[in-house]
Amino acid sequence: MNSDEFRRHGHAFVDWMADYLDNVEQYPVKAQVAPGEIAAQLPAGPPERPEDMAEIFGDFERIIVPGLTHWQHPSFFAYFPANNSRPSVLAEMLTAALGTQGMIWETSPAATELETRVMDWLRQILGLGDGWTGVIQDTASTAILCAILTARERATNYGINERGFRAEDRLTAYCSGETHSATEKNAKIAGFGRENVRQIAVDDGFAIIPAELETAIKADKAAGRRPAIVVASLGTTGAGGFDPLRPIGEICRRHDVWLHVDAAWAGSALVLPEQRWMIDGIEHVDSFVFNPHKWLFTNFDCSAYFVRDPDALIRTFSILPEFLKHAEHGRAIDYRDWHVQLGRRFRALKLWFVLRSFGVSGLRARVAAHIALARELAGQMAAEPDFEILAPARLALFCFRYHPADVDDEVEIERLNKRLLRALNESGALYLTQAIVAGRYAIRFSIGQTETQHRHVQAAWDRIRDTARSGSKREASEEA
Numbered sequence: 001m002n003s004d005e006f007r008r009h010g011h012a013f014v015d016w017m018a019d020y021l022d023n024v025e026q027y028p029v030k031a032q033v034a035p036g037e038i039a040a041q042l043p044a045g046p047p048e049r050p051e052d053m054a055e056i057f058g059d060f061e062r063i064i065v066p067g068l069t070h071w072q073h074p075s076f077f078a079y080f081p082a083n084n085s086r087p088s089v090l091a092e093m094l095t096a097a098l099g100t101q102g103m104i105w106e107t108s109p110a111a112t113e114l115e116t117r118v119m120d121w122l123r124q125i126l127g128l129g130d131g132w133t134g135v136i137q138d139t140a141s142t143a144i145l146c147a148i149l150t151a152r153e154r155a156t157n158y159g160i161n162e163r164g165f166r167a168e169d170r171l172t173a174y175c176s177g178e179t180h181s182a183t184e185k186n187a188k189i190a191g192f193g194r195e196n197v198r199q200i201a202v203d204d205g206f207a208i209i210p211a212e213l214e215t216a217i218k219a220d221k222a223a224g225r226r227p228a229i230v231v232a233s234l235g236t237t238g239a240g241g242f243d244p245l246r247p248i249g250e251i252c253r254r255h256d257v258w259l260h261v262d263a264a265w266a267g268s269a270l271v272l273p274e275q276r277w278m279i280d281g282i283e284h285v286d287s288f289v290f291n292p293h294k295w296l297f298t299n300f301d302c303s304a305y306f307v308r309d310p311d312a313l314i315r316t317f318s319i320l321p322e323f324l325k326h327a328e329h330g331r332a333i334d335y336r337d338w339h340v341q342l343g344r345r346f347r348a349l350k351l352w353f354v355l356r357s358f359g360v361s362g363l364r365a366r367v368a369a370h371i372a373l374a375r376e377l378a379g380q381m382a383a384e385p386d387f388e389i390l391a392p393a394r395l396a397l398f399c400f401r402y403h404p405a406d407v408d409d410e411v412e413i414e415r416l417n418k419r420l421l422r423a424l425n426e427s428g429a430l431y432l433t434q435a436i437v438a439g440r441y442a443i444r445f446s447i448g449q450t451e452t453q454h455r456h457v458q459a460a461w462d463r464i465r466d467t468a469r470s471g472s473k474r475e476a477s478e479e480a
């Protein structure tokens, strides 16, 4: 492709992207295709000869777009958001054109220095306080792996990196049954073994019970194991539970255990000073992650990992120990020593664009609006006799179920709700996912798409109510 063609197609693509973002509401939110349907339209072998961009793009529109789930649709209420924004998309285009690989300072000083700066802006925006250093990771999962590996090395005086595991290195990790599966996965990868991940009991609000945590740590110590890390969650994926950092942090201090905080989703709400209740006790925390690529208008991927002691992180990951002193003395940072992989994309650019073009006030306004929308809808549902709130609105997430008065068999209620969820998602008008809340099947309602407004949430509610009630009526008449 020559420069003229690049320019022509590029302009056309920007037009396409602008139209897409303007009109994304016209697509079904969840892809309405069966497994294999897209693959069947793709040739089994690669093209021998170069193909025309117009043809490639035509196939993108014809084959690919119908097989997409539209995460930027304002009626996307599934999982957690992975929202983007126009400034973020523009920066991502520049990143692609620059093709920067910022593994060390020298391979693009601006990439490294901008990252250091915007991560410190983020630290200030979240109100984390002093004494935190940030680095961009691809995902929260990877950041949690970094935390677990650093904790492992600290617990063994950096021994496992040197000599591998020994019989006495029986390390344990602690979380709850509500914790994201990334913790268990990473504990496996880090060599702890799944058996040595303790799931601590939670209270009615889905939060770890600190006394139970301390009992488990003491029992492991007494059995000759080494408690290495607690992963506390702010905003669990199922029902939005918040583990209490202060009492957990005090326990970690007492027993010299690393405390990592997974705030992948909820961390974005810290832009609002009134939501900082959740980081009470942050001074006891060793590492903290949240995803700007979830709820802070920065397109996937961009995960913000903050640590108290960058030296511990670097010591865990560095492959050139003599180089550390150089970094320590503040002359230059080589981010390749701050994570698992060597190469790294220039992700700081989109974060910089987003933070500047929204401004802190713009970020606050959007996040606060999402939270208010979720509260309002949860209140409306609670006021209806045939809807039940199973997990109250925490930030912009709550869980509910349909529960008509004449049905009290739990199995039947679950069946009704599974059918309701399927009907809603097949309508293409909105997209929701499920969770098990205290043993009961629930439908999650999660708000966080950049362009979601009051009318989208209210239209979703109308459809949920109508679909649930007409489904019940239809069944009743079929039985009669």
Ligand SMILES: *Cc1c(COP(=O)(O)O)cnc(C)c1O
Residues within 6 Å of the ligand: 080, 138, 139, 140, 141, 142, 180, 182, 233, 235, 236, 237, 262, 263, 264, 265, 291, 303
């Ligand atoms: C989304 C999420 C994760 C995983 O995030 P990735 O960036 O996709 O790895 C981990 N923990 C929690 C609480 C989450 O919500």
